[in-house]
Amino acid sequence: MAAKQKVCIIGSGNWGSAIAKIVGRNAARLPNFEDTVTMWVFEEMIEGKKLTEIINETHENVKYLPGHKLPENVVAIPEVVDAARDADILIFVVPHQFVRKICSSLLGQIKPTAAALSLIKGFDIAEGGGIDLISHIITRHLKIPCAVLMGANIASEVAEEKFCETTIGCRDALLAPVLRDLIQTDEFRVVVVDDEDAVEICGALKNIVAVGAGFVDGLGFGDNTKAAVIRLGLMEMIKFVDVFYPGSKLSTFFESCGVADLITTCYGGRNRRVAEAFVKTGRSIKELEDELLNGQKLQGPITAEEVNHMLANKNMEDKFPLFTAVYLICKGDKPPSEFINCIRSHPEHMVKA
Numbered sequence: 215m216a217a218k219q220k221v222c223i224i225g226s227g228n229w230g231s232a233i234a235k236i237v238g239r240n241a242a243r244l245p246n247f248e249d250t251v252t253m254w255v256f257e258e259m260i261e262g263k264k265l266t267e268i269i270n271e272t273h274e275n276v277k278y279l280p281g282h283k284l285p286e287n288v289v290a291i292p293e294v295v296d297a298a299r300d301a302d303i304l305i306f307v308v309p310h311q312f313v314r315k316i317c318s319s320l321l322g323q324i325k326p327t328a329a330a331l332s333l334i335k336g337f338d339i340a341e342g343g344g345i346d347l348i349s350h351i352i353t354r355h356l357k358i359p360c361a362v363l364m365g366a367n368i369a370s371e372v373a374e375e376k377f378c379e380t381t382i383g384c385r386d387a388l389l390a391p392v393l394r395d396l397i398q399t400d401e402f403r404v405v406v407v408d409d410e411d412a413v414e415i416c417g418a419l420k421n422i423v424a425v426g427a428g429f430v431d432g433l434g435f436g437d438n439t440k441a442a443v444i445r446l447g448l449m450e451m452i453k454f455v456d457v458f459y460p461g462s463k464l465s466t467f468f469e470s471c472g473v474a475d476l477i478t479t480c481y482g483g484r485n486r487r488v489a490e491a492f493v494k495t496g497r498s499i500k501e502l503e504d505e506l507l508n509g510q511k512l513q514g515p516i517t518a519e520e521v522n523h524m525l526a527n528k529n530m531e532d533k534f535p536l537f538t539a540v541y542l543i544c545k546g547d548k549p550p551s552e553f554i555n556c557i558r559s560h561p562e563h564m565v566k567a
């Protein structure tokens with residue numbers, strides 16, 4: 215009989231903890247996985263006690279997913295190398311700004327035969343003026359394959375076991391069913407596609423659009439305006455993939471990682487909420503993130519900056535006016551009241567032959 219696969223979750227924030235509930239249960243239930251799932255926790259003190267100790271004693275991440283019990287076979291570990299060393303499957307689920315440092319810590323310390331699954335929505339800046347996909351960073355640094363999982367998956371709703379779908383992007387036909395089995399439940403339905411890059415790019419870019427949706431909420435516009443922002447954002451997402459990652463499939467945008475995630479995030483996500491407060495209060499995004507999210511991290515404003523870095527370098531900002539406007543407004547170079555003017559004459563409104 216083949217050896218049981220060991221699973222490690224790298225990250226324990228809002229989404230990391232929600233996915234730990236699913237993965238922990240599936241690992242205990244399915245014969246091909248080791249029961250124990252290790253979960254790397256970025257250590258912090260909560261009322262004088264270590265978060266890892268609280269999780270291991272109470273089976274609850276009281277800071278990032280309060281009110282939900284994690285399965286007892288999920289073990290919190292404060293050192294990332296200790297958590298990951300023996301794992302066959304590494305699930306990366308940290309805010310994207312921390313991934314490079316984590317990869318450096320793991321370099322040469324994991325099984326060479328391990329495979330990764332990234333749930334991280336965001337990009338990184340690449341040398342030469344472009345961007346890097348997070349899954350590519352993981353593969354390049356750690357020399358292991360990395361599939362991705364993105365979808366309309368607001369963590370609190372997944373934790374409450376409300377029915378939803380997700381998309382796994384995986385080109386490896388042997389790995390794909392293993393990942394699907396580890397993740398799928400009756401309430402969390404998985405569709406696997408092979409268009410890995412487009413799945414990941416959808417997950418990253420929709421956070422920029424969600425910031426735009428928050429702006430129009432803050433400015434007091436209605437549902438029609440928000441629908442326009444969502445549609446124009448979708449068109450920019452499609453164009454972005456078309457221009458920079460040619461060969462991807464349009465059908466991927468109709469999976470959960472595409473239109474569905476865009477909609478849920480533009481109505482129920484943290485990026486939307488903080489962007490609305492930014493417009494209404496005039497306070498900085500950083501201040502509002504700290505005040506409203508209790509340690510959870512926003513991905514949209516940083517992603518807008520990463521994307522702008524590439525668009526500006528390639529002289530293409532005017533082809534992506536919504537992404538560009540979100541960046542300029544978050545940076546303070548334009549007032550939020552200018553947002554609609556920035557998208558009023560969108561390339562999508564030009565007469566099409």
Ligand SMILES: NC(=O)C1=CN([C@@H]2O[C@H](COP(=O)(O)OP(=O)(O)OC[C@H]3O[C@@H](n4cnc5c(N)ncnc54)[C@H](O)[C@@H]3O)[C@@H](O)[C@H]2O)C=CC1
Nearest residue numbers: 226227228229230256307308309312334335368369510511
């Ligand atoms: N929360 C959600 O509803 C969803 C989130 N995602 C994506 O999953 C990824 C992770 O998000 P969440 O789990 O929600 O995280 P989060 O937004 O709850 O972030 C907090 C986490 O970051 C950790 N952290 C803080 N400082 C750190 C540092 N210096 N180094 C390493 N870790 C540090 C904290 O310990 C905590 O675990 C993001 O890319 C997000 O876009 C995807 C789907 C749903």
Ligand SMILES: O=C(CO)COP(=O)(O)O
Nearest residue numbers: 365366367368483484485
């Ligand atoms: O990615 C998400 C839902 O799929 C969560 O989005 P927020 O980070 O805006 O909450």
